[in-house]
Amino acid sequence: MLAFVAALLLSIYFTTVGQLEAESDAAADGEFASLERVYSEGGMRELSQQTIARTAREGSMLYVLAESSGAVVAGDFQQLPSQPGDAAERLDFRFERPDEEGRIVRKRARGRVGRLLGGPILLVARDMSDDEAIADRITRALWTVAVLGLLLSVASGLIASWFASRRVETIANAALDVMAGDLTRRAPVRSDGDEFDGLAETINAMLDRIEQLMQATRSAGDAIAHDLRSPLTRFRQRLEAALEAPPNVEADREALRKAAEEADRLLEMFAGVLKLARVEASGNWTLQRIDATAILKDLAEFYEPAAEERQLGFQSSVEEGLTLRGEAGLFAQAASNLIENAMKYTPSGGRIEVRAWLRPDGRMEFNVLDDGPGIAPAERDRVLERFVRLEGARTSPGAGLGLSLVSAVARLHRGGLHLRDGLDAGGRRGLGAALVLPAEARP
Helix, strand or coil: HHHHHHHHHHHHHHHHHHHHHHHHHHHHHHHHHHHHHHHHHHHHHHHHHHHHHHHHHCCCEEEHHHHCCCEEEEECCCCCCCCCCCCEEEEEEEEECCEEEEEEEEEEEEEEEEECCCCCCCCCCEEEEEEEEHHHHHHHHHHHHHHHHHHHHHHHHHHHHHHHHHHHHHHHHHHHHHCCCCCCCCCCCCCCCCCHHHHHHHHHHHHHHHHHHHHHHHHHHHHHHHHHHHHHHHHHHHHHHHHHHHCCCCHHHHHHHHHHHHHHHHHHHHHHHHHHHHHEEEEEEEEEEEEEHHHHHHHHHHHHHHHHCCCCCEEEEECCCEEEEHHHHHHHHHHHHHHHHHHHHCCCEEEEEEEEEEEECCCCEEEEECCCCCCHHCCCCCHHCCCCCCCHHHCCCCCCCCCHHHHHHHCCCCCCCEEEEEECEEEEEEEEEEEEEEECCCC
């Protein structure tokens, strides 16, 4: 900013002073050319008369006519300021003149001097005293503006620095409070729309996510304990019952089989936790162009016989040419989880619809709708968290990781999972799960 102001002031100064000197040079050149024509047409006598006449005029122009030897014939000075060469040349010199009070003052003149056709010497100049006075006033004004501009720039810089340091301090204090354990602390946003507000909003969004993860971590222990207590208790009871009972090959094998089922359920739960953690890390996946239409059609074809076995109506509608940039295995897993979730909670005789299409906004939407019991609107955000199972689902198999895994896959693909009402079935609202992901542009 200071450099710009300095460059602007210098430009104004040199433009103004340069214009004054250019006007002075133009006036001197015009007079010199006029007297040169007089000499070429009327000779030395006519030139001398014109020089005397113009010298007698009041004004800022100065004239000197001298013989070829340099002796002055007529004009404002008794002698030439300098001896010229053969060609006319620019001359800038100082001269002395009495002012109105009789004091000798030194003034500046600028003009042209040269020999006319190799003979007499003619000097035509302009008194630059008035121009120098104007230049001095301009210089003083520019210096005043420069000093004021410097002071204002320094003051505004200090004020801006103070405000910036205060904003940074408030954000830093919020970060220190969070580090001290207060996860509800947030950086203040003043709604100014500046970079500090943008930084504070980004930090707050990060803190919101950290708080959600911390809450999920706190509740994960309770959820795991709740879900593991029953299978572990059954596991131990069956083993104890088998140990206390009289030896019986068939009974022992049955107890071992049921214990293995409980162990498989536990392993499945931990495998789900590990996969969810890996998806949320999102650093080890390679996203590439995948054919979403082919994957979804294969899944619909795979699950349709299973739905028929459970006496569920199953309809699918997948638009052709759906492609996206993602990881094929994770996308297929997410879509499978949504279909299996609908089949798990839809009662016999119900309906399931699978749809996929390209939305006008350029994103692909994969919808799984059922006419089951659905989920209350107040609970829909909560069921996307890990290990969250509603009371009505406690008796069904599962660990509460299916929808949280789908949500994590959606975030990995820069999309989202949205839950809404599904198919109406006479009092049941059903559930609609929409997986919305950015689609690749069609050829």
